[in-house]
Amino acid sequence: MSYRISDWKIIWVLGVGYSGFRLIREALRGHRGWGPAWRSPEPKARYDALIVGGGGHGLATAYYLAKNHGLTNIAVLEKGWIGGGNTGRNTTVIRSNYYYPESAALYDFSLKLYENLAQELNYNVMISQRGMITLAHSRHDLEGAHRWVGAMNANGVETRMLSVAEIKRRIPALDVSPTARYPVWGGFMQKRAGTGRHDAIAWGYARAADRLGVDIIQNCEVTGIDRGPDGAVTGVQTTRGAIATSKIGLAVSGRSTALAEMAGFRLPITTYALQAFVTEPLKPCLDVVVLSLSTGTYLSQSDKGGLVIGGGFDLYPSYAQRGNLPAARRVLAAVADQYPGFGRVRLLRQWAGAVDVVHDSSPILGTSPVEGLYLNCGWGTGGFKAIPVGGTTLAHHMATGRPHAVAAPFSLERFSTGALIDEAAASGIPH
Amino acid sequence: MLRITCPYCGPRDELEFRCGGEAHIVRPGPPETVSDEDWGAYLFQRQNPVGAHHERWVHEGGCRQWFHLVRDTRTHEVIAVYKMDEPKPEVPE
Ligand SMILES: Cc1cc2nc3c(=O)[nH]c(=O)nc-3n(C[C@H](O)[C@H](O)[C@H](O)COP(=O)(O)OP(=O)(O)OC[C@H]3O[C@@H](n4cnc5c(N)ncnc54)[C@H](O)[C@@H]3O)c2cc1C
Ligand SMILES: [Zn+2]
Numbered sequence: 001m002s003y004r005i006s007d008w009k010i011i012w013v014l015g016v017g018y019s020g021f022r023l024i025r026e027a028l029r030g031h032r033g034w035g036p037a038w039r040s041p042e043p044k045a046r047y048d049a050l051i052v053g054g055g056g057h058g059l060a061t062a063y064y065l066a067k068n069h070g071l072t073n074i075a076v077l078e079k080g081w082i083g084g085g086n087t088g089r090n091t092t093v094i095r096s097n098y099y100y101p102e103s104a105a106l107y108d109f110s111l112k113l114y115e116n117l118a119q120e121l122n123y124n125v126m127i128s129q130r131g132m133i134t135l136a137h138s139r140h141d142l143e144g145a146h147r148w149v150g151a152m153n154a155n156g157v158e159t160r161m162l163s164v165a166e167i168k169r170r171i172p173a174l175d176v177s178p179t180a181r182y183p184v185w186g187g188f189m190q191k192r193a194g195t196g197r198h199d200a201i202a203w204g205y206a207r208a209a210d211r212l213g214v215d216i217i218q219n220c221e222v223t224g225i226d227r228g229p230d231g232a233v234t235g236v237q238t239t240r241g242a243i244a245t246s247k248i249g250l251a252v253s254g255r256s257t258a259l260a261e262m263a264g265f266r267l268p269i270t271t272y273a274l275q276a277f278v279t280e281p282l283k284p285c286l287d288v289v290v291l292s293l294s295t296g297t298y299l300s301q302s303d304k305g306g307l308v309i310g311g312g313f314d315l316y317p318s319y320a321q322r323g324n325l326p327a328a329r330r331v332l333a334a335v336a337d338q339y340p341g342f343g344r345v346r347l348l349r350q351w352a353g354a355v356d357v358v359h360d361s362s363p364i365l366g367t368s369p370v371e372g373l374y375l376n377c378g379w380g381t382g383g384f385k386a387i388p389v390g391g392t393t394l395a396h397h398m399a400t401g402r403p404h405a406v407a408a409p410f411s412l413e414r415f416s417t418g419a420l421i422d423e424a425a426a427s428g429i430p431h
Numbered sequence: 432m433l434r435i436t437c438p439y440c441g442p443r444d445e446l447e448f449r450c451g452g453e454a455h456i457v458r459p460g461p462p463e464t465v466s467d468e469d470w471g472a473y474l475f476q477r478q479n480p481v482g483a484h485h486e487r488w489v490h491e492g493g494c495r496q497w498f499h500l501v502r503d504t505r506t507h508e509v510i511a512v513y514k515m516d517e518p519k520p521e522v523p524e
Contacts, residue, residue: 255481257477257478257479257480258481266472266476266477266478267476267477267479268471268475268476268477269477269479270452270453270477270479271479271504315449315450316450316486316502317450317452317479317484317486317504318504318507319481319504319505320504320505320506320507324432324433324445324507325432326432326445326446359474359475415471415472415474415475415476416467416468416470416471416472417467418467418471
């Protein structure tokens, strides 16, 4: 094979990047040539900007700060291991079928970035646009569905109503009979929705950010936020020493209240446990994501064959990262009622994440009451789908000092102006 | 499954109860003197502590009375139960 020596990109792809060619080459060499995907540097005394939280949002922010804005003397501080928070615990549903124009613009921006992310990061993030069907179980659900589909199409997000016959054809396991516990009246479909690979998205952003010079520092918990006489941030205290900086981006999901407290302000956030469940692997039997409006439960089948199941959160504040049985029973009973055949499938695993829930189920993006401190939180039960846009917008705000257009409506000020973007009421269940 | 001791009915399963969120939130007033910021803080800001949380619960599937709990948000352990008109108990951090 021949290639132009001057083309650095080809050299990179063949030498250190991931490609089919590299896979064959490494296979022939006994897979001894794979190095770590990112470095593990010691923290420096000072950075131009710090990101607290090495979940998807923090890592994406670091990547876009370096890539879009040329800021490379920056670090991500993660108290555990990257992707060990909600990013590594979620059910990986990606979609943009929200009700309000502000939300549609935000989440569709994210979905578009996801559609090209594997190429962008040179990392197989396994985006699978298998489509998502939302089921209506009553005349009221169905009226709501028509209204949502109208709004989504007006917002430029293509969705389509489905008949019961179409739903039956696409989801053979679903009980659509007239005597079903949750009768199916119809539903709607967003074809571009689907799933992605949670770990790969964290690791792909981490590797790409590292390549651009970003320091990813794990096992480094932020324990204090330092402020100067004028009130602006001057650095952080961590379990690995003090680090100076003038700009901090917070992307710590369920821990946002604690970090805000370190800086001396309060947030409209409550932290709850959200559970997920995975069954033993089955042969392919479900090739679409399905959400049920009345029960709030949803499921998809993973590449390994397990059914990945989620539902509503446990209804009292919790940092325990484990759910309780009443919520589990609510979710699993609904699945067993709707898919009689799945009632006999055994669970492999159950777990929970601590999610940052806001009154209107919309994120909080942008400046905080403290100079130099920027927010990316409040994603609650549904921020995996928003990782690319959360990173892009926080990076934009930190680098330019101005909010990104799609993030501007989601500022913290909305809780005193009253301009809430109430997706909790408008689009039913989150995720 | 939590086991919660209703001050009126005694110990029952979590299933009979519903959590009503943070307790002891004081409504600011009179309304014409309250700024938008203070009103927003009253409506939306929450303590959301990592640890002891004073919260309201209702025994929905029982006597239907509201009461207070102190619960550890890290372990879900119920630290104290007290009635609506009883003073807030002091609990260790
Ligand atoms: C069970 C479950 C199912 C979900 N399903 C979906 C879904 O299908 N679709 C969807 O879009 N969303 C879903 N979500 C929500 C989604 O997972 C989150 O909104 C998203 O992952 C948040 O990403 P993040 O980077 O903001 O937070 P995280 O991934 O939680 O990262 C925050 C990081 O901050 C670190 N941190 C905290 N405190 C400190 C500190 N003091 N110092 C340093 N680091 C600190 C944490 O260790 C953590 O790694 C689900 C969530 C759960 C729990
Ligand atoms: Zn009672």
